[in-house]
Amino acid sequence: MDSKTFNINRRNFLKGATAAAVLSSFGTYGFELMYRDKPWRVGLIGAGWYGSSDLFKLIQVANVEVISICDVDSNFVADTANLVAQRQRSGKRPKTYSDYRKMLAEEGLEIVLIGSPDHWHALQCIDALKAGAHVYVQKPISVDVIEGEAMVAAARKYNKVVQVGTQRKSTPHLIHAKKNIVDTGMLGKISHVEMCCYFHMRANGNPALQEVPDFLDYEMWTGPAPLRPYDGLPHKRWWRTFMEYGNGIMGDMCVHMLDTVRWMLELDWPNRISSTGGIYVQKDGKSNISDTQSAIFEYDNLNCIWQHRSWGTPADPDYPWSFKLFGEKGTLSGSTMQYDFVPYGDGKPLHMDVVYEKEKYPEDLTEKNIELNAAPATRLHMLDFLAAIDKGTRPVADILDGHISTASCILANMSMEVKRPLIYDPKNLVVVNDPEATKLLQRPYRSPYEHPHPNQFS
Numbered sequence: 518m519d520s521k522t523f524n525i526n527r528r529n530f531l532k533g534a535t536a537a538a539v540l541s542s543f544g545t546y547g548f549e550l551m552y553r554d555k556p557w558r559v560g561l562i563g564a565g566w567y568g569s570s571d572l573f574k575l576i577q578v579a580n581v582e583v584i585s586i587c588d589v590d591s592n593f594v595a596d597t598a599n600l601v602a603q604r605q606r607s608g609k610r611p612k613t614y615s616d617y618r619k620m621l622a623e624e625g626l627e628i629v630l631i632g633s634p635d636h637w638h639a640l641q642c643i644d645a646l647k648a649g650a651h652v653y654v655q656k657p658i659s660v661d662v663i664e665g666e667a668m669v670a671a672a673r674k675y676n677k678v679v680q681v682g683t684q685r686k687s688t689p690h691l692i693h694a695k696k697n698i699v700d701t702g703m704l705g706k707i708s709h710v711e712m713c714c715y716f717h718m719r720a721n722g723n724p725a726l727q728e729v730p731d732f733l734d735y736e737m738w739t740g741p742a743p744l745r746p747y748d749g750l751p752h753k754r755w756w757r758t759f760m761e762y763g764n765g766i767m768g769d770m771c772v773h774m775l776d777t778v779r780w781m782l783e784l785d786w787p788n789r790i791s792s793t794g795g796i797y798v799q800k801d802g803k804s805n806i807s808d809t810q811s812a813i814f815e816y817d818n819l820n821c822i823w824q825h826r827s828w829g830t831p832a833d834p835d836y837p838w839s840f841k842l843f844g845e846k847g848t849l850s851g852s853t854m855q856y857d858f859v860p861y862g863d864g865k866p867l868h869m870d871v872v873y874e875k876e877k878y879p880e881d882l883t884e885k886n887i888e889l890n891a892a893p894a895t896r897l898h899m900l901d902f903l904a905a906i907d908k909g910t911r912p913v914a915d916i917l918d919g920h921i922s923t924a925s926c927i928l929a930n931m932s933m934e935v936k937r938p939l940i941y942d943p944k945n946l947v948v949v950n951d952p953e954a955t956k957l958l959q960r961p962y963r964s965p966y967e968h969p970h971p972n973q974f975s
Contacts, residue, residue, distance in 0.1 A: 568632020704844025
């Protein structure tokens with residue numbers, strides 16, 4: 518940026534009037550929740566990377582008692598339980614489970630966090646709602662569209678709050694950009710959006726088949742998904758490289774940026790979705806997710822375009838995973854790390870960096886595999902979740918919005934598969950005039966698991 522750039526650093530942001538407006542709804546209310554006399558009874562399903570990280574952020578900002586933790590990997594569940602005992606106020610070690618259904622039946626939980634792989638989200642969320650809990654579920658919420666519809670229907674039937682882990686909506690610098698640039702009209706009319714991810718994140722190895730280790734219940738880990746021959750621990754990145762368990766980089770990364778754009782521009786379902794792509798470069802290895810993909814999410818007088826490549830260089834090195842809003846008066850670029858507003862014509866460029874809280878939460882610095890830039894956003898997201906429970910309102914990342922963003926990405930993958938644009942009708946649960954694509958809205962489940970349907974909750 519040139520010398521005219523107006524930089525907003527963390528100190529000025531936090532003591533400024535705008536910062537107060539951004540954070541007040543979280544800060545004061547969060548303080549009240551933190552000192553709630555009776556701690557929330559909390560359980561975690563999925564004690565791996567992000568599930569445990571989410572739980573630690575909740576412990577930091579609220580009066581909770583982590584009652585129980587479930588994971589099919591006995592090492593994961595033991596390690597997380599030990600860390601929770603060190604971190605939560607009571608010092609108690611949570612009870613551990615390998616079957617989440619037993620945990621839900623026994624523990625009387627008020628809040629359940631779900632950090633399991635994508636193919637388990639729908640069943641675990643619905644079962645937690647049935648058990649009487651409010652739910653924080655990681656994105657994407659589902660692996661097919663009908664799962665998502667069922668999750669929304671279940672949340673409404675049981676009148677529970679479901680917050681989705683699309684925490685860009687609680688990211689301080691992006692809140693600031695929305696309120697001070699988008700909402701004030703500084704961009705003018707916005708008629709084009711670009712979103713992208715150019716991270717080299719597609720695992721693509723050729724590990725040999727091996728025996729399942731004693732500490733992992735691989736049958737339970739697989740659940741309703743197809744049972745692949747075991748070729749090593751699926752944790753973190755390996756499972757994401759297979760469509761059996763998720764929706765590739767589109768479902769993993771586009772969902773965040775599309776959800777952020779929808780929030781900033783107040784967009785609902787796209788009018789039409791089209792996508793092309795495939796495995797163009799990284800043809801060696803077992804991975805079956807696309808390494809190159811483009812998608813268009815069409816709205817009235819607005820196209821939101823997605824592009825990912827898991828090879829090569831990013832189009833903009835400063836924004837390798839990001840969105841760009843193109844308005845007649847300027848352009849807003851945003852990512853997890855920063856935003857930049859560049860006006861068209863006169864005016865000053867604006868820049869703001871991510872807000873860190875290393876001094877306030879020094880334990881962040883010792884947390885394994887933490888995304889430090891996302892920690893403040895996750896804490897605010899948790900406070901918003903608790904505030905919605907307390908007030909009986911919808912959270913900022915309500916399950917319906919999470920479903921629209923997730924399903925739109927799933928529909929993009931479907932469009933790539935059938936090689937034509939798709940128009941989804943959420944009222945009738947069909948792809949308009951396309952029986953073949955409509956059949957793809959619901960994946961087959963492995964026996965004995967039964968696929969949920971929204972009609973169950975009507």
